[in-house]
Amino acid sequence: MKSKYIALIIGTASLIASANVLATAGPTIKFTGSISDGGCTVKVNDSQDNVSLDMGAVDMSGLAINQSSDSMDFSINMSGCPDTVSNATLSFDGTASTKNGQYFALSGTNSNKVGLELKNAYGTVVKPNAADSVSIGLHDGDGKTKYTAQLVKLADKVDSTQFDVSVAVDIAYQ
Numbered sequence: 001m002k003s004k005y006i007a008l009i010i011g012t013a014s015l016i017a018s019a020n021v022l023a024t025a026g027p028t029i030k031f032t033g034s035i036s037d038g039g040c041t042v043k044v045n046d047s048q049d050n051v052s053l054d055m056g057a058v059d060m061s062g063l064a065i066n067q068s069s070d071s072m073d074f075s076i077n078m079s080g081c082p083d084t085v086s087n088a089t090l091s092f093d094g095t096a097s098t099k100n101g102q103y104f105a106l107s108g109t110n111s112n113k114v115g116l117e118l119k120n121a122y123g124t125v126v127k128p129n130a131a132d133s134v135s136i137g138l139h140d141g142d143g144k145t146k147y148t149a150q151l152v153k154l155a156d157k158v159d160s161t162q163f164d165v166s167v168a169v170d171i172a173y174q
Contacts, residue, residue, distance in 0.1 A: 037082035071148035096128035
């Protein structure tokens with residue numbers, strides 16, 4: 001009977017030892033991310049969705065090179081910003097004109113003949129892919145600013161055609 005217990009103990013010990021031998025180290029998992037207070041709700045002309053601003057039919061025939069069309073106003077409203085945020089700086093990301101980098105390029109045949117110019121509320125040009133020189137002060141989590149958009153003639157001959165320019169609003173919080 002004693003030999004049965006000894007055999008059982010030896011068998012269990014070798015099973016445990018072989019289980020330890022079969023265990024191998026697996027891969028390491030690294031979890032990354034960032035912790036934030038959340039962002040503000042941002043609206044363009046009171047719409048939180050992507051917005052299409054129709055500039056209508058713009059007559060460029062009476063303009064000289066580097067003259068701009070009538071401007072169109074639009075606003076950026078920010079609300080529900082975290083208490084830790086007191087200012088926000090906007091940049092407008094899009095394709096810059098190869099003719100003049102301070103304007104956004106239009107789609108189509110007028111891409112180097114006409115540019116879209118954005119100006120902040122103080123009349124300062126906001127260049128493509130660069131931060132506005134003016135930040136938006138946030139009070140009780142809310143802030144608002146106005147911008148204008150206009151077309152600028154960059155060449156003598158401009159084609160009569162449809163145009164569009166896509167510009168993404170990027171927000172840096174301070």
